[in-house]
Amino acid sequence: MNVLDTIQTTLSNNTKTEVYRNILIFLQDSTPLKCYSGGSFYLFLQNFFLSFGFPDVATFISLLPPKRESELLNTISTSELSQFLNQPDVVSNNTDICIIFSNYNNTPSFLENVCSHLNFKCEVTSMGESVLLTVCISVHLQEDVPDDVRRIILPCVWPLALSSNRRSEVDLWFNVRLRSYLRFLTKDLISFNKVQNSSCLAFQKLVSFMGKNFTYTGSDFGQPDVYAVIRSYLGAESAARCYNPTDPDLNSTSWFVNYISTFVIFITLDDFKGFVNISQVNVFLEDKANLELFNNAAIPQDVTDYYILQLYEFYPSFGLIMLPGSLLCSPDIPSSLFASLNEADTMAILDKLKRFCNSTENPERSAALASNIKVITAQTFADLGSASSGLTNSQILSVPPEVLVSSLSILGSVNTWGQDQASNIIHSIISSGFQINSSASLASLGTLIIGVPSKSINSISASEALRASKNPMLVSNMLEAPKVVQEIFVKKIISVDSSPAKVVQNVPDALATEIPPSLLVFSEGTANITVINKKTWTADQSTMFFPTLAEADFDTEQLSPFVLQGFTCGTVKKMTKPKISQLIHACRPRKGRAKVELKEPQLTCMYNLIRGDLSQNFTDYPSDMLLYLDSENVQKANCRSYFSALGATDFSVASSILNKGPKKFREARDCLGISGVSLSRDNVEVLGNMVCTLDRSDIENSDPLILEKLKACKDLSASQVAAMETLLLSGKTQYGAVNSWDQQTLQGLGTLPLYLTRNIWTHFTATTTKRFLKGFMPELRKQKTEKKKLKTLFSELAPTVAKRGAGCSEGNITQVTVSDPSFPFGYNQLQFELCLDVPILKDNLHSICQKVDDDGYQRIILNKLNQAFPSGVPDQEVQMLASVSRSATLDDISKWNITELDTLAALMKPEDGTWETAQSKAIITKYLKASGNSLDSSELNIIDSNLCSLDTSTLQTITADSMRNTKHLDVASCSTEQKRVLYEISNTSFSVHRDNPINYYNLVKGYLGGAPRADIAALSRQNISMDVDTFRSLDINVITNLTVANVQGLMGENLRDLKLFENDTVVQIWVNLQLQSDLDTLGLGLITTRADPTVPTATNSTEPQGNTNGSNTTPATTAIPSQCEHTLLSLNHFQIFSSSLNQEHCKWTVFV
Template sequence: MASMDREQQQAVYTHFIRPFLSRNDSSDPGCVSFNRGSKEWLQGNFGNFSGFATLQDLQALNSNISTVEVAYLLTVSQLAQLAASPSHLKTKMDVTNIMKVINPVNFGAFFDIVSPAIETHPANFTVEVKSAFLQEVYDRGNLSSPAISDTEFLLWLRRLSPLLVNLSPSLVTSLFNIGKKRGCNSSEKIITLLDTQRLTLSSNTQREIYTNILQSLQAPTVIQQIFVQKIISLDQSAASVVQNVPDAMATEIPSSSLVFSGPVDISKINKKTWTGEQAAMFFESLGETDFDTEKLNPTVLQGFTCNTVRKMKKKRVRGLIHSCRPRKGRAKVKLEETQLMCMYNQLKGNLSQDFAEYPSDMLIYLNIKDVQGANCRSYFTALGAADFTVASSVLNKDSGLFSEAQNCLGISGVKLNGGDVEVLGNMVCTLDSSYIENSDSLILEKLKVCKDLSASQVAAMEKLLQSGKTKYGDVTTWNAKTLVDLGELPLYLTENFWGQFKSKTKKRFLKTFMPKQRKKKVRKSKLKKLFKHISARKTKRGADCTVGNITQVTVSDNAFPFGYEVTQFNLCLDIPVLKDRLDSICQKVDDSDFQTVILRKLNEAYPLGVPEEKVLLLGSVSRVATLNDISKWTITKVDTLAELLKTEDGSWEAAQSKAIITKYLETPGNSLGATEINSIDSNLCSLDISSLEKIKPDSIRNSKPLNLASCSTEQQKVLYEISKISFVSQSSNPTTYYNLIRPYLGGAPLTDVVELSKQDIHMDLNTFQSLDPNVISKLTAADVKALVGANLPDLKVFENATAVETWRNLLTQAELDTLDVGLTTSRVPLTTTPPNPVPVKTTKGKATMANTVKTTPVNATSGGAQLAKHPTSMFLAALLTAVLLQLLQ
């Protein structure tokens, strides 16, 4: 037999063995009489040719054959035929007896036969049998192994599909586990499979599925979005969406799915976490309920805008503002500048002097005239808890408020005492270096909570520390505890400070400090600076690794790569270690020069192109990639796209982000769907108009609000037209429609903006300033007044912002006065002076006096030659000039 090929072996069985055993003229058909069991019969009559028989052949030739006895002698195909036989398998033990003789590498071929049989005749297979098959796959199939490609894994899901009917609750978690480390497509397919069997699943099984979805909160955001989209597809009504989506996953619900057709159950809403844009979708309903505003969670309160409260009673509005105040044991209500200014406008004329009863950040926008002199200290004490970064720089709030604080607290000079620092609180984050280096050392404690510090502030802080007049003592006494006690300040300190510490002390500190910073997702730019300053040392030139080869143990150290400078990092990092520990290395290396080394070595490791599973791990390292680097990457999956474009890893140059997105779209079947758009966000502005035009309305409707600030006017026009189609079904509800289309209004034409002004939408000033400048220039004072509604006073606050300043200088003072907010224009009105007599030569040669008109030119600072905007005036001027010339001839 060894000398025969497979075709010859098949011929032996077909033309000799089977005809001989099945002949009708024999007294012992099948030659079964003289065998002592099925094993002896099979081996004696078939030898090594038994594999060419079908199970039906064997059973026809020996009706008493014991498949249990000969199971280990049967081929995978024969075993599969046995398992697929109607009613053959009754119990878990029956399944175990068959599966134990099958090598896991042959599971695929086995289920390619068994699964279709179960799907065709489901009644022939009990839940116990199907559950046993599933358990065998979970236990021995090794489907979670990276060796199983995503394509093969999806094939396996199709094989398992018939086994999921009436799925047991105990098998749900294992199903999720085999797909846990795979891409979004795999996770989506698991949910889809379970969805197709939903009607057969018990409440316990569905509860277990829900629990596993909750646990997937630790999964990448893009996978959570796919889960949410799948849940929404089951029932798209807003009430059902709120009911079905896990509370902590609610932020992934598209705003368009939160349009309620009936009463809103605030108690259910209040259990979930929301974004401000989402909360605005249902915030208006708070005016129609007596739900206690004091019990609203902070994320619900983020929905407060002049648009969403426009129909509420004043008392209700004041109650909502009061509920946004700082409270112990509760997270801060995060509000944007326009929301805070709206709150202030709503309270004008009815402000209490108990400033702690208002949102801290709102106090930034109070007019000092609202504060009674005797209460100024309590005002600045409450203001000290504010986040001063919310205020636009054009408003100059920092210097203005500090000047008022100086007057109130009696501060003179640049030295602040401890009491002053305590009152000022977070305002110290806005002070210049002279105050920091000369003030009470308590200022260092206040600086710990600042969101950022300038180079001059850091220098002053270091000077104060090194003076030895702080609680941190003399420089010579500094140790590891000093670094810990400084809190977040080490993020900013320079080599002037770090030079006071031994290398061992710094490394020990980094072991605990860096994991905390990464967990908090501190900006990569800060971590880059920290590494530069703490590692400051001269580069050693040489051809050998002298610091120590980088091993798996080295990489596992939380202080890694501290101790290496770029030359040694390059020499000591071997490609096998890089390939094996790429994930950990990319997470811990923040220095741009080191990251460039990583990419170069990665290109060396994969000369034919970096595989997708490696690209997925690059993190912030990807930001130093050149277009040539990106051209070598494999980007076919949406989760790879999402990982590459994560904002916490840093921003992209437009050319690079365009290359990444384009590479993803080159894969057949990939498009700019909702999941992709959510991942791309502002990077959408790097794409060509032709690419943007391919986005479908459904994609915009099912995505999160986009940040289009970096898009050109032409790009915004394209996206606006698509969004109009996306949200046209909501156009009858002004509040809902405005909240949905607001991010795209930068591309709206004049006619649409004027139409919006008639809808009582109370447009905030940020949105107003984002409109097409050409559209703003054509809006009348009446248009703008109707458009911004209750936000009208903010025009005065933002009068020096480019968009507002340009617009007001196009109008006359008379037009601006109709707004009654104190706006002025630099436009000089067209004026005429009394006629002056001019001698004119008559036909008789006598001189007579004619009147001339002197036209005052428009001020050049008014934004251009204003006469160009008044063709009638130009015509009259030209006509008068022509007449005079005729008369003078």
């Protein structure tokens, strides 16, 4: 071989290959290694192959006798192994190289590449040891293996690193041996299967490295994948894995830092609880390193809140000063700790809160901190910042007005003022001479504008109001002010120029809802759709300008939901069929876009207009319209897609008499092949919102997914709630067994806790319930949840047995107590009365009244308020009563001062509940008795449906001008006489619009219940397309005298709705008064119970003057049977609708 090697350069490649092949054959002889006599096996092979090549790893392994693998491999030095692995293409099979390292005893040394293992003599020079290190590193860089080989070696040696269990050894593996290899880690190598048996120290080191040193760019995994492994590793045991207080290596209380490190941002509350049990967690809570780790805004809020909750459960006196950064933001820090601070520490904490918690609101914390301040200066407000809203009214009133004025820039930036606080500040500065008479002065108030009285806004000139309206921040703040203040502000702007085009141009987009509908009647060509489309509108407003779309060139797809809600059969009269179809299409559900809110008459109108041209692509239509499709409109093959689209429908939009829920459910069962009593997950998914109409048994027998669907329901019946609770208590839902329930369970239920009964609440501790309510109650109030629902919720939460005692045992109610969003939870009625002192009530009246919904508690407030103001409750306090006012007696009301428009407005807020007629009348009458007060447009808008509590003589004082400038009033509950008065006024108010029947009708339709038959008959000739709701609201005496032709002319495109509502009492009355032959002319299939006349009529009725379209047929005159006469004469038309008259003796036809 030596001879051949000397002539190697002269040989052809084929010859060289043949020489190499023959060397292999020789070495693989039946007597293996017959020439090997010891020493380095690598050198042995080198001496054989010389310049003719060298085996790759796979061939190299094949030359090792299986029983001598370990022996021969360990004859190779680390330097030789490095030379071997540095050959080009040395590795062809990844698994072969692992055979080397699994048998090689010097793997750690090879990986360390220390100088003593290299073919280089290292000497220490006079420059010291550092030179030795420099020389060795340079050799290391020359002898190290290439990256592609490192990548293949790593899986072979990785288990050795993970199994090391001495800290020094672990450090060597990660810091030295694998330092240049770890960047080749893969998702597989860090998977739980690979690391599950790692030593604690090795896993700790791995977590640290992956969090601080690893570069994820280019790797096949990310930080979430690493956290998933951490979760599996730490969750494999019931207690904190790798923590041992008796082991010096494992007794560190910085457990979260050691084993989760920077990956803590991915932790969930379930993970936290799973990693460390409740009996063990206290060991780690106080640890400074852990506290710093959790001082990270990227960590889920519920996790940090739970950490803080547990911290103060175990260490109630843990100092606030020791809490780092954002942990101070947690709402679970006991407010008593803030309240116990001295003034210096209060300022220090306020400074930290500003830096770390500026975006979080915590009224309880603000109140506690503010309670520590004795003297309030301008600097105090600067220090408090947003926490200024924690000041009591007494504190605010103690501040000199000049200090308040000088601090307006700070005070006006606070977003959490109560109405009472802002009002007190405004009254204080006004009393000192501060004038609110310009755009600049109004803007300077910032968020305090919510406390500005309406009379102050009214005193601003129109030009200044218009100037103020151009300030976006001022408008934003104005939106938080009481509605009456917004309305007066808009009135001022309108007074600059009341032409519709200018009104729309001048009034800010967000305040456009305050424009009276009568001012939105545009003359031809003056409506700017681009401007209109940017504004917020009510449906009544949109209806007024919607017809102008017929003459405009616009893209219907770009119309806002506020504009589209003006669609009615009357407002689209002049539009082409293609444009009508486009408008209906534009009302479909669209992702990222608010729903177009349409009422039932609008939906049936849409359906009537396109019913003959419906496609099977049901998502092209407004989802609520799909409720009214007949079964023949849906092809059998497409029924599933129909019900899927119908699942987005608000089923509450349909009148109860139509029974749409059960009807559609029967159709869905047939379509989906539901034959049994249970609903599968797929069934529930398809049904969507239809589940809101299901009965108890259907809900109980459904897949648990139904709970998620019930969250979207606007209301739930008692039987539906019982079914929901049955499902929850079964433990078969995603919320688990009852004994596993916690605050997360309640939060996961979304809105459903609003309906829960004691059956569920008793399974939660008072502490858990209170913590949940702190977040839940503000959300319910923000959504303006009905007061009756809040009352029911509180009654289910309240203790069933009141604690008896000599005095207050639950703790005196203070400003801090009241600031708790869960207040008054925890106080039964007796304790509420005993613990609430009159001075505290006076100081916190607004906050208390906003939170107390129970009738009994509200009576306590009113009684104490009468004690506080024995000579009468002032206007400003009456304005703060909110829903508490609805529990007042007539005697209470008689003690109230109601002289200001703001007081009347505060008392008439519909969200605070309905008034009894006597109460409402007493309030309005008391207001009208005050000097200068009358039923102007502002008062009318405020009073709205409560107008029906007033005498007709009072209603007659309303002027046509006042009515003209109101929004549409709800007078449905008024008596016939009241409606007649209001109709007469509105008829005069809007007579100027009679030249446009659609506009006139849209302005007066709410008052048509008081219109005489002649006026209704006149409307029947004007092509207005009256909706069925308005038809049913007409005076019953008018309805019974309308002919088939009258009704056909009135309803126009809405005529089909008579068939839809044929079971409605009013519709039945009218139908049963008509002859069948007349009804047949409508082609609706309506059936009358009236028999054809068999006796000649004494006289023939004639149409009222001017009616040329009516039928000449009128009901026959028939004597009323004696058994009916007394009953019928004693009934008014309200009783007719509700009475169940004996049909055999008292036919409606006979009655009429």
